[in-house]
Amino acid sequence: MSIFDEEKLKLVSGNSNELSILSYDVNSIQRYIFQSSNIKAIMGSSKMIDEFDKEIQNMKEFYVVTAVGGTGMIIASSDREVEVKEMIKDKFYKMVPGGEITISSVRFKRDELINGIKNEKNYKIPADIAGIKFENMDGKNSYSDIFKIISSEMQRQKSLNNPKTPLFEDVQRCELCGVMPASSIYHFADGDLHICSACELKIKKGNEKIREEGYAEELADISLSEMDKNWIGFIKVDINNLGNLYSKIKTSKEFEQKSGEIEDIIQSSINKVVNVFNLRNKYLVPIHGGDDLFMMLPASKVVDIFKTLSSSLSSLSEMGLSFSAGLGMSNVKMPIKFIFESAEALISSAKKCAYASDKNENFVAFKVISSNSIDPVTEDVLYEDEKTKNIYKLGFGMSLSQFFDDLAFVEKLRNQKLIPFLQKTYSCVKDRYEVAGLNVNYFFARSRMEKVIEDPIQYFNKFVLTETGSETDEKKVYESKIPYLLELSRLWG
Ligand SMILES: [Zn+2]
Structure with a gap:
């Protein structure tokens, strides 16, 4: 052939x-x-x-x-x-x-x-x-x-090729892109701006696109509840082993067919969440090219939307493919570019797990972005002395099944109105391992936690402090999943 x-x-x-x-x-x-x-x-x-x-x-x-x-x-x-x-x-x-x-x-x-x-x-x-x-x-x-x-x-x-940034001296720069010289004044709802001819065309095309696709006119329209006034949700998806798939392709026809199949799965997944969650005029898809997807969505529903989206995208596995996702919500005041870059950082965090895994699994990393000064992927110390160190991690990648297990646990806590118990546990982990154990035990016995997890020792070992290694012979390191669970419950609206 x-x-x-x-x-x-x-x-x-x-x-x-x-x-x-x-x-x-x-x-x-x-x-x-x-x-x-x-x-x-x-x-x-x-x-x-x-x-x-x-x-x-x-x-x-x-x-x-x-x-x-x-x-x-x-x-x-x-x-x-x-x-x-x-x-x-x-x-x-x-x-x-x-x-x-x-x-x-x-x-x-x-x-x-x-x-x-x-x-x-x-x-x-x-x-x-x-x-x-x-x-x-x-x-x-x-x-x-x-x-x-x-x-x-x-x-x-x-x-x-070494693209040279054009240098314009003594001219007013465009107030939108900050690169090209401004050539006209554009009337926005919140005031006039001097903009360049390229940005003028971008806005004209953007208005067309928004109307054609049924996207939100403004970020403020991406809203389903009170919470969405201050927060915006985002999901970024990237396919994992595309290079692998393409390296086996024999004809251009086969290439066309495979990339068409991927495109169909992504498009039908978008259509599905738009229908299920009634997102018309309440979402945006700034990037949707072949295997790459970036969506901005109502923060109050972003976890539920992600559930539906990821289950629809799972059919990629029939092609031998898996995906990585960056999920989160951001303060609406953040520049969109920063939100996008945070989503990128989360994706690479998820991809690290994908590369380390020998299974064809899907991975995700999530974060609530409230300040623009920090990397969304963080590791921090809760307590440290000469013998022990308690740490926690946020924005790290995990398998999708791990994510949904933890989400199910948060759901149980929420149904029993036990999220405040997580906060109480949080204050306990800022202490030496043994002391934290005694305190968590004490509070556990006086709570309704047995409705969610029977055994306080299981709760402690799985979520409160888990030994992850040692820094020196004398110093053990424990990881706490409590800040992570609190972050997850926050993201879930
Ligand atoms: Zn411009």
């Missing part, structure tokens, strides 16, 4: 035996999208990149293999390579003002795009880029071999 569509290859190659695969990638796409904190400008930037991809998909005189999420691959005869590069550049700078793009190209023999690469020595690309190995290119994983070659060339191009 031919790696790329043979008919299409014939059409673009004409008499030439040499073909170029051109690929493009929008530089720092997320930084571009979150350049300004204005929600419409954010949604507009995202839409502008989508529209650019669609414009590339319509370049019918060439063979467009893929163009989605700000990256794409186009095949043309090599004598038109320069022309195609110029076309992509022109379209990009016209449609995505203020953005940057990298375009790279690699030439192949037509036969290699049909039957696979037999001799990798033809490609003088350093083998050490990003750990990509050019071994065993026997045409068996033919599509992924070509994919590796063009992505290593893309990385080489990216390392060469």
